[in-house]
Amino acid sequence: MLLKNFVRTLPGAEYLSEEDAEHIVAAMRVEDYEDGHIFVCQDKLAKELHLLLKGAVKVSHYGPTGRNHTLRILEPGDFFGLLSLSDGKPAVASCVAEKGARVASLPFSAYMLLYQPHSDIGCRFQYLLAAQLARDLRYRHAMLRNLLSCLYTGQPLSAPSCGMEGVPQISDD
Amino acid sequence: MPALQDFASVLADQIGKEHAAMFLDHVSLQELPRGEVLLRDQASVSALYLLIEGRVGLSVEVAGHAIHLGTMDAGNWIGEVAYFSGSHISCSTVTAETDVRLMRLGFAEFGAIARATPEAACRLTHVLVTMLIHRLRATVHNPVVDADGQLFMLGNLSLPSPARAAHERGVIDFFRKLLGTH
Numbered sequence: 297m298l299l300k301n302f303v304r305t306l307p308g309a310e311y312l313s314e315e316d317a318e319h320i321v322a323a324m325r326v327e328d329y330e331d332g333h334i335f336v337c338q339d340k341l342a343k344e345l346h347l348l349l350k351g352a353v354k355v356s357h358y359g360p361t362g363r364n365h366t367l368r369i370l371e372p373g374d375f376f377g378l379l380s381l382s383d384g385k386p387a388v389a390s391c392v393a394e395k396g397a398r399v400a401s402l403p404f405s406a407y408m409l410l411y412q413p414h415s416d417i418g419c420r421f422q423y424l425l426a427a428q429l430a431r432d433l434r435y436r437h438a439m440l441r442n443l444l445s446c447l448y449t450g451q452p453l454s455a456p457s458c459g460m461e462g463v464p465q466i467s468d469d
Numbered sequence: 470m471p472a473l474q475d476f477a478s479v480l481a482d483q484i485g486k487e488h489a490a491m492f493l494d495h496v497s498l499q500e501l502p503r504g505e506v507l508l509r510d511q512a513s514v515s516a517l518y519l520l521i522e523g524r525v526g527l528s529v530e531v532a533g534h535a536i537h538l539g540t541m542d543a544g545n546w547i548g549e550v551a552y553f554s555g556s557h558i559s560c561s562t563v564t565a566e567t568d569v570r571l572m573r574l575g576f577a578e579f580g581a582i583a584r585a586t587p588e589a590a591c592r593l594t595h596v597l598v599t600m601l602i603h604r605l606r607a608t609v610h611n612p613v614v615d616a617d618g619q620l621f622m623l624g625n626l627s628l629p630s631p632a633r634a635a636h637e638r639g640v641i642d643f644f645r646k647l648l649g650t651h
Binding site: 307308311379382383385388412413419420422423425426427429430431432433434436437438440441443444445447448449 | 510529530531532534535536538549550551552553554555556560561583587588591592594595597598601602604605606608609
């Protein structure tokens with residue numbers, strides 16, 4: 297599947313035209329990464345908006361005791377680096393390549409043009425951002441429910457859904 | 470009940486008078502007395518709500534236990550996670566902490582506005598994106614259980630010394646107090 301078609305299958309992309317998707321994809325750089333590659337480093341500013349196309353990305357956090365905690369495994373179709381990029385504050389977790397990740401990256405300058413809703417394409421891009429942020433917050437709350445369940449029953453709930461059901465796999469072409 | 474026009478400025482302050490006008494034909498006013506639940510965690514939801522007067526509390530719940538997440542004041546929106554995640558399921562319980570007044574915009578109406586007047590809907594979406602970013606940042610210090618079942622908190626765990634003095638009854642009581650659980 298072509299990247300522009302993949303982008304149009306993402307949650308929140310229903311208002312993007314084919315031309316919008318072509319413009320967004322034209323600004324992206326697609327690369328395959330070795331496992332262990334760090335896209336976003338905890339306590340540092342994100343420099344690009346990343347879209348996971350294949351493989352996985354581990355989101356992890358070094359706690360105050362020096363232990364590395366895995367918070368979440370991202371799936372194809374997930375954007376990451378969004379929070380730090382949008383509010384200009386350091387990332388609270390690191391994002392690391394796993395399972396032969398293929399990632400499309402959008403430079404900060406292009407992201408900021410899309411983040412502002414003053415152009416037609418920026419306007420329609422807002423829905424993609426909103427969909428990702430909503431999934432992130434929903435996942436965060438699911439983790440809190442897990443914590444409650446652990447506290448009171450000793451058992452976590454089933455793994456929270458990432459909300460990416462129905463997003464097709466991108467091909468190797 | 471006061472007229473909708475009396476509160477139009479709350480919406481206009483966020484997205485501009487011209488764009489706010491597009492929404493006013495599609496919203497309704499709703500009042501909720503203190504203590505009433507507007508949305509229940511994990512229950513279905515069909516509308517976005519703009520809080521125009523009062524304050525609500527947010528919590529997540531499991532089997533009768535809850536973690537209080539915080540409060541939201543007038544000018545904030547409720548229901549955006551359910552809408553934009555596509556789940557139409559509330560991700561928290563929203564309870565009126567005072568008498569509240571809300572502007573209700575059905576998901577279907579919002580979708581219709583997005584198709585008919587995309588610019589107005591996108592201005593509101595940008596406001597909601599900004600609020601989602603703020604809410605995600607605000608939850609950074611929420612405790613979490615990692616993939617190995619380890620409980621921890623992102624960021625600084627330090628409590629001010631008066632608060633530390635109040636937690637001397639064991640680990641579970643410490644966490645219940647810390648999380649506002651009951």
